[in-house]
Amino acid sequence: MPLGAKHIGAKIHNIEMRPGQGGKLVRAPRTHPTILKEPSSAGCLVKLPSHVQKWIDSKCRATIGSVSKWAKFRKSAQEALQGRAKPVVGPPAQGSGSAMNPIDHPHGGG
Known part of the structure; x- marks a missing residue:
């Protein structure tokens, strides 16, 4: 919606700087x-x-409301269930990278 069509005191986000340019201002959560x-x-x-x-400019568009806050996960299983990849250090059979030989992993040796 254009800024001119919104009422005073409205909370908005994703505001354009110039009409038709696309949202540039205030895109962060909360x-x-x-x-x-x-x-x-x-x-x-x-x-x-x-x-x-x-x-x-009152012709610039903005979205009503605010961006929702990002959820913080308590454990890695919740993150995996949300479709986010869990970071993996090395192959599961060999353990962590620091426990490997230098030939097997970039973090190995030492």
Whole structure:
């Protein structure tokens, strides 16, 4: 939605700097700027998470709401169930890389 169509005090994220350019500002999790003034010919006054107030063109688009926070996993099994790869040091039969010979693994020897 364009900034001009949003109400004052709306929490937004993924804001364009120029119309049609694509979202550039405020894309990190748990951050959200707020619209401070109604749209005018100069644009909308937006307060960024860094407490800087910036005029942005009212034709620029933004997404309502904030990016959700990233979940922290308690154990590696939860991470594997979410489809993320678990880091592997060496082949499972040989153990960790530091326990291997230099010929078998880059971390081996010593």
